[in-house]
Amino acid sequence: MYVNINYLAVLAAAAASYILGWIWFGPLFGKLWMRLEGITEMKPSFKDMEVTITGGIIGSLLMSFVLAHLILFAMAYSAFMHYDGILEGLLTGFWTWLGFIAPVTVGSVLYNKKPWSLWLLGNAYWLISLIIMGFILSVWR
Numbered sequence: 001m002y003v004n005i006n007y008l009a010v011l012a013a014a015a016a017s018y019i020l021g022w023i024w025f026g027p028l029f030g031k032l033w034m035r036l037e038g039i040t041e042m043k044p045s046f047k048d049m050e051v052t053i054t055g056g057i058i059g060s061l062l063m064s065f066v067l068a069h070l071i072l073f074a075m076a077y078s079a080f081m082h083y084d085g086i087l088e089g090l091l092t093g094f095w096t097w098l099g100f101i102a103p104v105t106v107g108s109v110l111y112n113k114k115p116w117s118l119w120l121l122g123n124a125y126w127l128i129s130l131i132i133m134g135f136i137l138s139v140w141r
Contacts (some may be wrong), residue, residue: 009140013133024125036118052077089138093130101126
């Protein structure tokens with residue numbers, strides 16, 4: 001089966017997710033995130049930052065690529081119901097978060113005894129990120 005993926009849209013969605021993460025866990029909620037994680041001081045080395053940034057970019061690209069496939073399949077499946085492509089992108093982002101991200105990350109609260117507020121902060125980021133990515137991927141087909 002051939003699936004027509006717009007790789008520029010995949011790159012744009014991945015970049016949007018990465019930039020949102022940088023803003024979310026940096027200037028917007030960075031201090032709160034550090035407090036909830038129990039981090040008092042962050043002075044990563046250049047090598048640590050290099051690995052972290054590279055891993056984050058690769059993760060964003062992979063998530064965007066997979067989400068693009070899910071959106072295309074959702075659009076094909078629901079085409080006979082005349083759904084709007086944007087709605088499919090937003091819903092696919094939401095259902096992906098609800099079905100895969102939210103349940104998996106609950107383990108950090110239950111098993112690692114992390115605070116629920118940390119889970120909420122991280123999951124709010126993932127929910128918004130996936131919805132933005134779904135929007136970009138559905139609009140820019």
